[in-house]
Amino acid sequence: QVQLQESGPGLVKPSQTLSLTCTVSGDSIRSAGDYWSWIRQPAGKGLEWIGRTYIAGITDYNPSLKSRASISIDMSKNHFSLTLTSVTAADTAIYYCARIDSTGWSYYFDLWGQGILVTVSS
Amino acid sequence: NFMLTQPHSVSESPGKTVTISCTGNSGSIARNYVQWYQQRPGSAPTAVIYENDRRPSGVPDRFSGSIDSSSNSASLTISGLKTEDAADYYCQSFGDNDDDVVFGGGTKLSVL
Numbered sequence: 001q002v003q004l005q006e007s008g009p010g011l012v013k014p015s016q017t018l019s020l021t022c023t024v025s026g027d028s029i030r031s032a033g034d035y036w037s038w039i040r041q042p043a044g045k046g047l048e049w050i051g052r053t054y055i056a057g058i059t060d061y062n063p064s065l066k067s068r069a070s071i072s073i074d075m076s077k078n079h080f081s082l083t084l085t086s087v088t089a090a091d092t093a094i095y096y097c098a099r100i101d102s103t104g105w106s107y108y109f110d111l112w113g114q115g116i117l118v119t120v121s122s
Numbered sequence: 123n124f125m126l127t128q129p130h131s132v133s134e135s136p137g138k139t140v141t142i143s144c145t146g147n148s149g150s151i152a153r154n155y156v157q158w159y160q161q162r163p164g165s166a167p168t169a170v171i172y173e174n175d176r177r178p179s180g181v182p183d184r185f186s187g188s189i190d191s192s193s194n195s196a197s198l199t200i201s202g203l204k205t206e207d208a209a210d211y212y213c214q215s216f217g218d219n220d221d222d223v224v225f226g227g228g229t230k231l232s233v234l
Contacts, residue, residue, distance in 0.1 A: 037223075047159075047167065047212055049223035060221050096166055106155035106173055108214070112166040 002026040002033075004097050004113035012091075012120050018084040022097030022113055029078045030055055035100035037109065038071060038082045040093040048093075052100060053080055087120045094118075124148060124217045126226035133232035138203050142229045144196040144213030152189055154216040156196040161210045161228075170211075171198060200231075208233045 008020035024032055037052040051061035053071040061069050065084070073080040084091060094115040101110035125147045134140040144156065156174050159167035169178050171187035174196065186199045196215075200207055213226040 046228045047214075047225040049225065052223075062222060101172075104173055104176075106157075106216075108155075108157040108169055108172040109159070109167070110169055110172075110178060112168065115166050 002099070002111060004099065004111060006095060006097050006113045006116035008116060008118070010117055010119060012087055012118060013122050014088055014120055015086055018082070018087050018091065018118055018120075020082045020095055020097075020116065020118070021079050022081070023077075023079045025078075028075075029073065029080070030075055033099045033101070033111075035102050035107065036071075036073065036080045037098045037100055038069075039096045039098055039109070040091075041096070041115075042090075042093045050082065050084075050095075089120050092118065092120045124215075124224055126213050126215060126224055128211075128213060128226040128229045130227075131230040131232065133234060134203055136203050136205060136233055139199060139201040140203060140231065142198045142200075142211050142213075142231065144198070144226045146194045146215070149218070150191065151194045151196055151215065152191045154220060156187065156189065157214040158185075158187055158196075158198045159212045159214065160207075161212065163209075167212065203233050205233050207231060 003025045005023045012018045038050040051071050053059045068085045070083045096115045097113045098109040099111040100107045127145045158171040160170045161167040170181050170185045175187040184201045188197050210228045212228045217224045
């Protein structure tokens, strides 16, 4: 079955750029879904949507992160990625990648990666 | 900005029924569909309800969802509570422009 796995550095220095990759296994990313997303969760806190990408490359972002976040998709590598610039301690969180099921009237996150903890600290 | 408010915590005994609310701060909660996610400690969230009242494959029918326009709220009801239902539950819908995803703050369910 389709699985998602986040990867990337667990420690990023303040003011630098956070870069994460979500690898899709079990099927091609083109066949496995149309929309893919990133969501984060600071320790002990709630979920925050970062943004989503369509396989055609169209993206949408949380307005609060739009100026710093970028999501891209690489069909040849079967993965999609997140970059977040100018990070601060407030960006310390578990970052999840997720697939969006858009087959119904709306859409929801039907498959999640296990999450990766990213700490912003010098 | 559209926001969803949930109670911080609820508790109930095994075998009983519990309802978790999710209230919209403006507009109509019925304008967009509401989803619910369960997150057990140390694990990623999983969907238990989508499009207000539909269950993903594999989710038992003890889980049900509803919308109450009069109170501008969505509800997740879990009947026949089991200790394994103890988790954080998040509601999710969409913001003012219908594209931005909005999560509620989460409700910690204790079953004891």
